[in-house]
Amino acid sequence: MTPLNRKLYRDLWRLRGQVLAIALVIASGIAVLAMSLTSMEALTETAVAYYERYRFGDVFASVERAPEHLADRVRQLPGVQAVDTRVVKSAVLDMAGFEEPVIGHLVSIPERRPPDLNQLALRSGRVPRLGYPDEAVLSEPFAEAHGLGLGGTFRAVLNGNWRKLTVVGIALSPEFVYTIGPGALMPDDKRFGIVWLGQEAMQAAFDLDGAFNTISLSLLRGTEPDLIIARLDDMLGRYGGIGAYARKDQMSNWFLMNEIRQLESLAAILPTVFLAVAAFLTNMVLARLIAMERSEIGLLKAFGYRDRDIAWHYVKFVVGVAAVGIALGWAGGYWFGLLNTRLYADFYRFPFLLFDPGPRAFLIAAGASLFAALAGTLGAVRAGVRITPAEAMRPPSPPMFRRTRFGRGRLFGTLDQPTRILLRQIGRWPVRSALTSLGTAMAVAVLVSSLQWLDSIDHLVDVYFRQAQGQDITVGFANTRSSEVARELARMPGVRTAEPMRVVPAKMRFGPREEREALQGLPAVQELSHVYDAAGRAVNLPPDGLVISTQLADMLQVRPGDRITVEVLEGRRPTLEVPVVATFETYIGSPAYMDIRALNRLMHEREAVNSVHLRLDQNEQARFYRELKVVPQVSAVTLKQAAVDTFYETLAQTLLIFIGFFVVFACTLAFGVTYNAARIALSERGRELATLRVLGFTRREISYILLGEIGFLTFVALPLGCVLGYGLGALILNAFKTELYRIPMAIQMETLGLAVLIILSATLFSAFLVRRRLDTLDLIAVLKTRE
């Protein structure tokens, strides 16, 4: 080993505390990056493999009823590879030991052969046999939630008849990686589940012999789904088609792809923060190391080492530090990635999980951090190498201090000398001090932007569920009913208030833009389900025209006063020109509302409803549920409290773990910055502090000078970090924004306080470590040695 390399190893070992602190910051950045990239890769690969293996369709469409032979015509369309038809219905289920009504999403499965598309991944058991109409396959999460195994039974209302069904299989399907009930925001496996029944059995039960009500297509490679969708819509219109849609708009896939996109945003934003701070830290440490090694550098140059040998020596130092960080980050990234992917796999149900990250994610992460570290130290290395040997071997002249205007001020005159030392030190190296503050501020910011999720989600739940939804339960019907049904429900036990709602599937067009969106009809002044602005105002519906969410207005690029074309996809399928009267801000979805009377008028129908919102007497709830289970044609039941609970439960499983990661990362960041700043200050000013000890200053007093500076810079960093955290949080929330969710920014003071306390603790810990070193200052050495 060459002497320079030996020196390198010893330097790395001597500065191990600082090396580790920087390495941890680098490792955090790499871990977040590798975690996001590997999870992304695993989710994408798993989804692709799953979709391919189980033949997930490319285009989907629903109709009211279409004859089987229509499928042959669809098959003739150019670009269509395979076609599969099914019967899909909803039913109220009665699960043993579960009081509330459960909604089953019933999907037919051919008894004689495997389906051409959307095949089942059977986890156990088999599919229903021909001639056994009461055999059912359950989706795995639903079966788990109710503790049902093979041979288990439950009851279902199929087309108005109670039937006892027996579980013969447990399965997963590429169509239902993410299962979410109608009107729900999160999966609720207790109250909503997929049930597969024999195709012929279902056709018989729902009077659809020789007919289907949904169709799936797979396309030949390179076929544009939009063309097929247009052709399909033409063909299916007269069978009550409500518009075909491509795989990208299929609910389960939409959520999954959205998750992958969010991981992508995560990979772009947060590692950048960590790597920037790591670059700054390596610069800080290396600049100081080179400054302290002036005479060695001079000596090496005097011996004839070339500039580039010396520069290479320090570059290797940086590479060494980065290597430690990369190794830790890789291990952390792999582990976090696996953990994260498993977490997703609980949420998104796959029959298998491909977590076999290629080198790409790790190489990208390592490359980015190495680049950041080297970029951060280039200046220090160049400055260190540039000085002439003679100059390098002379001790540096004492740092020049000047009295500033502030230094002459009356206020400054009242300060004691240690405080003056502290303040002048900050003033003498303003850039370094500012960067130290900024580093700590970034840690606060990362923490604030992670913790703010909890507040923002509380706020969202508060606005969306507590303020806007006055109902306890919403009952949906498969078909449009006379408004009499609302009055019938109102007469059921325990019902205090009932409010009708009419939801109509429609396409809305303005200029070249078109969106599929349900048109929701509500009473002009709502008693239960309020049209609620994000600003907290209830919106009354005008007698004519639409009130639409700003999200929908943005997507269509319309303003109040514009008239949009509404193509209704139900009943007589009228196409109407309707004015937009007002817009309102909402966090979830992109709804469009109308006065229910105006809607019915446009539909040429009298007082029709297909959902009813109800407020219940809590004491009569059980009786109400019992009776609700026998109300015919119920296709959806949404319980507000259950929705809130599952919302929080789901978030607790995912978000809290995610926040936990970031608390650790932010602490690493705060620790890395303050520990390095304090250690560097200590090595630069150890002699000064030892002199003060000789002069009779106590340990506490000299700690004040050193740690007071860190304290001061931290003090500045805290409010700055809160502001930066607000910005970073907004950036992240914006990146996480989808057409479905817009999570509002709603940081509470308590959260800022918590972030500040956590960072202060990390700072205090590093101060404590440095403080211990202050106790072992060599007082005697300072008497003799020159700096």
Added chain:
Amino acid sequence: MPPPSPPLAALRTRDLTKVYHSGEVEVHALRGVSLELFPADLVVLLGPSGSGKSTLLNILGGLDSASGGEAWFQDLQLTGLDDRGLTEYRRNHVGFVFQFYNLIPSLTALENVALVTEIARQPMPPDEALRMVGLGERLHHFPAQLSGGEQQRVAIARAIAKRPGILLCDEPTGALDSRTGILVLEAIERIHAELGTTTVLITHNAVIADMTDRVLVMGDGHIIEERHNARRRRAAELSW
């Protein structure tokens, strides 16, 4: 143990020993030093490097603890004090002048002195201390704006501003040329004359010994010779 009767020595040691352990090697820096320094003494501790004079000064100054024997400052036993006690002792009774000045670069001359007077019991005003060393005109200069000799005089002002019981100067002219060195010695001489502080000057420059009453010559951890100068020469008369 009660302190001995008057005349009370300002500093007194008995059989002071100091052993350093460096790896497997034991270094006997002091091998039994007994001495007494009286109020207003101006003593030079002379000896080659490695003779133990710095070790002795460190123990007398409360920077290091002895391995054996006793050291007293007036009625305060230094041997046996813990770190806190030694800090208190240095803070209240000892003035240090270092070979390399050790001024705080971020403080002006006046502030460097005020640094010590702020924590002392009965200090003199910092500007008065600086005037005593002839720096009344340079109160607001930072160390980087002062020459070596001026910096060392600031250090002397800083050491005496607390009115210490004992002033310890470790090679105070070691980093200076002879002309500047003499200016610094004049300052020490004047302080000693005006304040009567017990002063110990460490040097390996035998010429400096001529400005004191008493010279202790150290070698190999012992005091090997004690001389009394019949006539003290003034610092201004010295040359080397």
